[in-house]
Amino acid sequence: MANGSHVLLAHAHPDDESCATGGTIARLVAEGHGVTVVTSTQGEQGRIAVPELSHLHVDQDDALGPERARELDAAMSALGVADHRYLGGPGRFRDSGRMGIAANDRADAFWQADLDEAGLLMAEIIREVRPQVVITYDPNGGYGHPDHIQTHRVAMRGVELAADPDAALDGPVWDVPAVYWTAVPRRLIVDELTALATHADELGLWVDPDPAEYPDGVHDDEEIDVEFDVSAHLDAKAAALDCHRTQLTVKGPYWVLASGRGMRIQDREWFIRVKGGHRTSADYETELLPVAAR
Template identity: 45%
Template structure:
């Protein structure tokens, strides 16, 4: 990694990266910045939206992870990202699966695989990431908040592993065999703007669309993954790269359908809704901000 500015993203499953930060990734690649993605599992327990591929499911051929590995490669090609790794190597950790709590958020499934990421030893998993951090030496890292956005156990575990690994990687005397110590200057949690979410919902409902984000009221309670604008630190405008983001989403064919909520939101509300990606600052000092009070660049101030 020879770029002067380097971004590291930690995600739980293939497709999470394209949904949350696809535009940012494409923008930074185009600008010559280094972008490294670490995916913690292959998403073996995901639901399959393509009928002819249902045989790949965990309770049948159990080959979805290998298929999604290919989808992820296609998505990264669409975004221009050439540095992608699976945590510990492909197949080290398996998708833990999930179930829905009556309150509307995800929780761990009743039965999970022996090597499910949710069961991973925290230090062991963190050490895999310490080696990557010390190799890539990123100034900025992006992952989830402590709830994993919506409660998925793998998202929560990714947050824990990323947070612990960042701390361990900065200790000069810790595991010198994993490389020279490196302190990540800024850490962000991916987020969704409350004002943008309400505006988008309102436009969708006014257009007669009641199916997209079904059950959400523009003036009512919003899911946990939506953050108040006061909690946000950065808004990266990647609207010039919306085509790349949408192509990356389309590459995840088993998980995202072209008439699903992400594509429908773009078609009905406009590229800005999908192209501007928001972040909460978890470590570091907020740099110079734009007129709306947000950083426009995750490297601001560095």
């Protein structure tokens, strides 16, 4: 950790870290910052993009979790991450599946996790690694998935508990200086999806028929604080995405989900700062770490 600073990223399932923050992770590691990635579940309920692995689905062998865990190990290597953890250990919490399905109600589903109990698990990690920055999702989890929403709640509760001297935790308190939520600028996503839709057939992609209604982690431009340039780390980001073959396929400059929905592999990643102050200029900021930690 040449720069003496640390960033913790809290994600819901294997592949989320690469889809939402793969370039950021690769850049931070390359710059010598410490990076810890915490994953809430092994993604046991996920859809499967590769037909020959369809037997792993929850409705057949129910063996997707271990395969996604292997994919995540490979993605961590591609991004250069040495410190990856499952919240509470591997298998502590199970993928809850999409909102409203029976899997949400399983006793071991992450959606059913007690917020303070899971928050303490996150706070333990925060006190141990003492990050200058914590990154997670917005309150809707980016797109309304139960585990993404719960990851947001648990990460934010973990930040609170880590700074609470009365919390039932070991180690000295740690007040995280900056907290960010992942985001995508609305203007950019509408423009990109509109342009992509004109080539969807030739690319073999499915694109939302009304890009303006695209819901996944989209925020108005003025809400966003940081545009982080990851263009020098696109190869690492694409390699990490390519590791998650049960969930998506990399096709040149695009990544395609099991649903067929395609998106460009972005050379920038965007963040809303919810602790540490909103930007004061009209332009995006370009750095994530507080000045003292750079």
